[in-house]
Amino acid sequence: MNHTIVVRGLYKEYNSQTILDNVNLEVEKGETLGIVGPNGIGKTTLLRIIAGIEHPTRGEVNVRGKVGLVPQDDLLLPWKTIKDNIILGLILHNTPRGIIEEKLRRVASLLELEEHLSKYPKNASGGTRRKAAISRALVMDTDILLLDEPYAGLDLKITQSLAGVLNRLKERGVTLVIVSHKLWELASNADRIIFMNGPPGRVDGEIDLRGLSEEERIARLLGEARRYTSM
Amino acid sequence: MGNRLRDSLSYTINFFLILLAWQALSSASRGILPGPVETLQWMVSKETLSSIAYNTLITLRNAVLGFSLALILAISTALLSRLNGILDSVISSFNVYVQSISALIWILVFLVLFGFKSPVPPILVTTGIAYPILLSSLLGGIKSVDHKIVELAELFGATKKQLFSHIYIPASIPYTIAGSRAALGAALRISVVAEAFGSSGGIGYKLTYYFDLYNYKGMMAWALLLVVLMVLLDKLVLEPVEKWSERWLP
Numbered sequence: 212m213n214h215t216i217v218v219r220g221l222y223k224e225y226n227s228q229t230i231l232d233n234v235n236l237e238v239e240k241g242e243t244l245g246i247v248g249p250n251g252i253g254k255t256t257l258l259r260i261i262a263g264i265e266h267p268t269r270g271e272v273n274v275r276g277k278v279g280l281v282p283q284d285d286l287l288l289p290w291k292t293i294k295d296n297i298i299l300g301l302i303l304h305n306t307p308r309g310i311i312e313e314k315l316r317r318v319a320s321l322l323e324l325e326e327h328l329s330k331y332p333k334n335a336s337g338g339t340r341r342k343a344a345i346s347r348a349l350v351m352d353t354d355i356l357l358l359d360e361p362y363a364g365l366d367l368k369i370t371q372s373l374a375g376v377l378n379r380l381k382e383r384g385v386t387l388v389i390v391s392h393k394l395w396e397l398a399s400n401a402d403r404i405i406f407m408n409g410p411p412g413r414v415d416g417e418i419d420l421r422g423l424s425e426e427e428r429i430a431r432l433l434g435e436a437r438r439y440t441s442m
Numbered sequence: 443m444g445n446r447l448r449d450s451l452s453y454t455i456n457f458f459l460i461l462l463a464w465q466a467l468s469s470a471s472r473g474i475l476p477g478p479v480e481t482l483q484w485m486v487s488k489e490t491l492s493s494i495a496y497n498t499l500i501t502l503r504n505a506v507l508g509f510s511l512a513l514i515l516a517i518s519t520a521l522l523s524r525l526n527g528i529l530d531s532v533i534s535s536f537n538v539y540v541q542s543i544s545a546l547i548w549i550l551v552f553l554v555l556f557g558f559k560s561p562v563p564p565i566l567v568t569t570g571i572a573y574p575i576l577l578s579s580l581l582g583g584i585k586s587v588d589h590k591i592v593e594l595a596e597l598f599g600a601t602k603k604q605l606f607s608h609i610y611i612p613a614s615i616p617y618t619i620a621g622s623r624a625a626l627g628a629a630l631r632i633s634v635v636a637e638a639f640g641s642s643g644g645i646g647y648k649l650t651y652y653f654d655l656y657n658y659k660g661m662m663a664w665a666l667l668l669v670v671l672m673v674l675l676d677k678l679v680l681e682p683v684e685k686w687s688e689r690w691l692p
Contacts, residue, residue, distance in 0.1 A: 264593050286591050290612045300598035303608065351598070 214275075215240045215355060215386050216261060221270035223256055229411040230256050234270070236405060236414060240354075243377070243387040245397035245404040253412030254390040255283065258357045261388065276355045276386065279348025283359040285340045287332040287347075293339065294319075294328035297346045304351075318346045322376055338369030342376065355386040362396045374399045394436050398428070404435075453677070476659040481666060484659035493648075497664075498671060500644040504561075504633040508568025509626050513618075515569070516576035520584055520614070521606055534581065541574040545632045549639050558640035567636040568629035575628060579621025583614025619687040623680040630672055645671075 216238040223231040230253045238244045248254050259265040260272055262280040287296045294315065295302075301311045319325050322342045332340055341361060348356055361377070362370045377400050381387060391397055397404055401420060408415035418435050420428050461478045468477035476484070523533040548570040552563035587609060595609055637646030645668050652660030 262597060264597060280594065280597060282590060282594065284590070286588065286594050288591065288609070288612070290615070299595070299608070303595065303598045303600045303604050 213240045214238065215242075216275075216388070217271075217273045218257075218261070219271040221257070221260065221272065222268045223253065223260065223265070224268045231260075231267075232409065232411040232413045234407075234412065234414055238355075238386060238388060240276075241381070241384045241386055243381050243389065243400050243402045245401035246388065246390045246407060247394050247397065247404055248392060248407030248409075248412065250392050252407050252409050254392075254407055255359050257407075257412070258359050258388065258390055262357055274355065277351065277353045278355045278357060279351055279353030281341075281344045281348055281356065281358045281361060283363060285332075285344040287340055287343055289332055291331075292328065293324065293330050293332065293335060293343045296332065296343055297324075297328075297350055299347060300351045314350050314352075318350045321349075321379060322346050323372075336369070337365050338372060341365065341369075341373060345376065349380070349385075353385070355388070356380065358387065358389045360391055361389060362391065362393075370396070394432065398432055406435075453673075474658065476662055478666075481659055481662040485663040485666075488660070489663065494667065497644055497648050498667065500641075501630065501633055501637065501646065501668075501671075504564040504637065504644060505568050505626065505629040508565045508633060509572050509622070509629045511565070512569045512572035512576055512625065512629070513622070516573055516580050517611075517618075519577055520580035521610065523581060524584060524606070524610060525602075533577075537574050537577050537581070540570070540577075543570065545571055545635060548632075549636050552636075553640050559642055561641070563639070564633045564636035564641055564644065564646070568633045571632045572625035572629045575625040576618065576621050579617045579625075580614050583617030584610050586617070587613045616684075616687040619684050623676070623684055626680060627672060627676065630668075630675070634668060 214237045216236070218234055218236045221231055221234040222229065234253075234257060236244070246254055246257070256265065258280065260267050261274060262278050263274075264280070287293075288299070291299070297318065298311050298315055301314065306314075315328075319328060322345060324339065324342055324346060327335055327339045327343075330339070332343070335343070345356070345358070345361070358377075361373060365373065377387060377389070381400070387400065389397060389400060394404070403420065404418050405414050406416040407413065418431060420431060423431060465477045468475045468480075519533055519536075523530040545567060548567045549563065552566045556562040556566075592605060592609060595605060600608065634644065634646035634649070637644035638650040641647045645664055648664045649661055649668075652658070652664065
């Protein structure tokens with residue numbers, strides 16, 4: 212298997228309280244993995260550990276490729292325009308201006324952000340801010356994108372638009388790991404969904420949606436939704 | 443009624459209320475304290491435009507130089523506080539000590555050090571008063587930065603220097619400007635007091651000069667000039683700059 216993320220026997224403790232308990236998962240290159248579970252179960256901690264922001268108490272995390280993180284609250288800098296937020300990482304890497312402009316143009320076009328580049332975050336819609344946060348990670352030529360609750364707080368129209376963006380990234384071979392507490396938010400993107408339960412957070416089941424027709428996919432998700440809500 | 447109109451009306455009403463209170467005090471003192479009309483008449487007939495400009499500029503120079511020095515020191519200290527937790531704690535408690543030093547102590551210490559006719563004491567006294575105000579604002583601004591933003595920048599490979607220039611300094615600008623409004627106001631008020639103690643020019647010097655001569659019209663004229671100067675500076679410079687900086691807030 213061509214795994215780009217491998218997590219083995221992962222434990223995380225804060226102040227002698229176990230947050231993650233023996234989490235194991237693998238993500239293939241180009242795959243879209245959904246992670247579903249209730250609030251406070253450690254999904255964000257798991258993403259932060261994969262991103263390298265936090266370290267596990269025990270266990271092993273191997274990541275092959277460049278990781279980009281899209282945090283739940285976007286974390287755009289309010290004093291920078293959408294454009295300057297997107298290119299923040301490139302500026303920090305002292306990337307030449309010409310390359311910055313080229314990468315910005317490509318990503319802004321992919322995420323349909325061209326007309327919003329000069330806005331400040333507080334004057335932009337929630338969808339634009341979320342797309343800007345995704346662009347900020349993508350512009351760094353990331354192979355793996357970790358998205359923490361990407362649909363949270365967005366209305367249906369923007370959710371659909373964002374789902375379209377994530378599908379386009381998937382078509383381009385970007386590996387996506389999407390965390391959500393709502394199973395249906397992952398319906399249009401995920402190849403595979405793992406369920407987390409607890410506390411402490413542990414993997415508690417998995418469904419594989421690859422190779423299924425649209426009807427089979429919906430039937431499978433409906434069945435899982437019943438099990439998931441009765442857990 | 444628009445906000446701007448209501449604001450202007452409030453300032454006008456307050457201006458006339460102050461004049462009325464001043465007139466009432468003057469009447470109650472049986473003319474010892476001159477009223478607003480007499481004061482203005484004295485100003486127009488006795489004080490030359492060049493004297494007003496010269497002394498106002500001296501006060502402004504003292505306040506601006508003292509404030510600028512305080513700003514440079516406050517920015518340097520605030521950035522130093524981010525280097526590690528111990529420095530942060532030391533600088534926070536250091537600021538409590540500096541805040542506790544009254545303007546009078548600063549004035550006397552700098553007069554002892556530099557002498558009565560030196561232009562330095564009014565400048566350094568304003569630095570001593572403006573510095574803790576600015577440092578508190580800056581520390582508040584820097585501490586307001588969401589640690590997750592810092593983590594994200596570190597994930598992008600930001601160095602310590604880049605964290606300062608791209609995150610901490612811009613994040614603290616609105617707080618610094620808000621603090622500057624208070625600090626510059628305090629700097630002007632304190633600069634005048636320092637000039638009164640030992641200086642050969644400035645609004646504070648003129649105030650005490652006329653007081654010593656028992657010329658209360660002259661004293662009140664310069665007091666009025668100081669109040670007008672501070673209100674104009676606040677309304678025309680500091681408030682618009684503070685409003686502009688608010689767009690940087692989340």
